[in-house]
Amino acid sequence: MAANSISFSGTAPRQTMWLKTKTVPSLGSLPFTTQFGQRHKMEILQHSICMGRQTENKAVLHHRKLFPIMASANKSWSFTNSSPLSASDTVKEFYICINEKKLKQLGNYISADCHIDECSFPTPFQGKKEVMQFFDQLTVSMGQNVRFNVKHVYKGDDQLTAAANWHLEFKKVQIPFTRGCSVFEFTKEGEKIIIKKAQIVIESPIKPGILVLTLLKTVTSIFDNFPTTAQWFLKRQHEILQWILKIHSMSFTMFINPFLEGYFRIWSYPTKLLSYAFKVIVFISKFLNKE
Incomplete structure (x- = not known):
C-alpha cells in the first residue's frame, strides 16, 4: 500500500x-x-x-x-435565584417598601411578635398588627413626595443585626430636623430573614445645647444620692410615663377644660355687645345716607 x-x-x-x-x-x-x-x-x-x-x-x-x-x-x-437576602439587604428592601408604599410586601419583612420602639412615641409598638398600623399611618403622612434617603447601612457583628442612618427628603431636597438612625434585630423564618425588633431614633427639632449637660449633671447627682430610687425609676420608666400622661389628661379634663370654657364664655359677652354696637352703627349710617 x-x-x-x-x-x-x-x-x-x-x-x-x-x-x-x-x-x-x-x-x-x-x-x-x-x-x-x-x-x-x-x-x-x-x-x-x-x-x-x-x-x-x-x-x-x-x-x-x-x-x-x-x-x-x-x-x-x-x-436572581441566589441565597436569601442578608440583614443589610433586608434593611434596604424595608425602606424601599415604605417609599413605594408597598405595605403588603413590607409585611413579609415583619415577624409576628415584632417590637418597634419609635422614640417619638411614649410606648413601643408590639405585635405585627400594631406595627403595620404604624407604618400604614407613616406612609399616609409622608404623602406622595416625601421619601426616606438611606445614607448608609451597617452590618452587625453577627448575621442578624444591622443599622441604618437616614433622612427625609421632599422631591430630593432634605427636610430639616429629619435625620434619624434605626437599629434592627432579625430572626430567621425558614430561609427568610425578618425583622424581630427595631429601635428608631429621630433628630429633635429642639437644640437645648448646654442645657442638656446641665440637666444631665442634675439627674446624675440625684441618682448618685438615691441609687435605690434611681434603679426603681429606671426599671419602671414607661409605667411612670403612662401615669404622668394619665394625670395630665385628668387634670386637663377636671381643671383646664372648665377654666377655658369659662374664659371663652366670659369673652363671648363683650363680643356679642361689640357686634350689636357695630350693627347699630351700620343701621344709623344707612339711615343718614338716605337723607
Whole structure:
C-alpha cells in the first residue's frame, strides 16, 4: 500500500491529510481520459473534505460564541435565584417598601411578635398588627413626595443585626430636623430573614445645647444620692410615663377644660355687645345716607 500526502489550502490551521489509495500507474502513462477522470475525482474529494472542514469549523465557532451567552444567562439566573437576602439587604428592601408604599410586601419583612420602639412615641409598638398600623399611618403622612434617603447601612457583628442612618427628603431636597438612625434585630423564618425588633431614633427639632449637660449633671447627682430610687425609676420608666400622661389628661379634663370654657364664655359677652354696637352703627349710617 502507498500513501500520498495531499495538502489542502483554505483551512485553519493548515493540516495534512493521508489518504490510502490503490497502487495505480503514473499519471503520465495513462490515457488523457483516465488522467482527467482521476483529477476530477481528486478535485471532488478535495472539495468535499474542505466543505466538511468548513462545516466543522463553523460549528466550533458557533459553539464558542454560544457558550458565553449561555454562561451569562446561567449567571443571571443564579443571581436572581441566589441565597436569601442578608440583614443589610433586608434593611434596604424595608425602606424601599415604605417609599413605594408597598405595605403588603413590607409585611413579609415583619415577624409576628415584632417590637418597634419609635422614640417619638411614649410606648413601643408590639405585635405585627400594631406595627403595620404604624407604618400604614407613616406612609399616609409622608404623602406622595416625601421619601426616606438611606445614607448608609451597617452590618452587625453577627448575621442578624444591622443599622441604618437616614433622612427625609421632599422631591430630593432634605427636610430639616429629619435625620434619624434605626437599629434592627432579625430572626430567621425558614430561609427568610425578618425583622424581630427595631429601635428608631429621630433628630429633635429642639437644640437645648448646654442645657442638656446641665440637666444631665442634675439627674446624675440625684441618682448618685438615691441609687435605690434611681434603679426603681429606671426599671419602671414607661409605667411612670403612662401615669404622668394619665394625670395630665385628668387634670386637663377636671381643671383646664372648665377654666377655658369659662374664659371663652366670659369673652363671648363683650363680643356679642361689640357686634350689636357695630350693627347699630351700620343701621344709623344707612339711615343718614338716605337723607
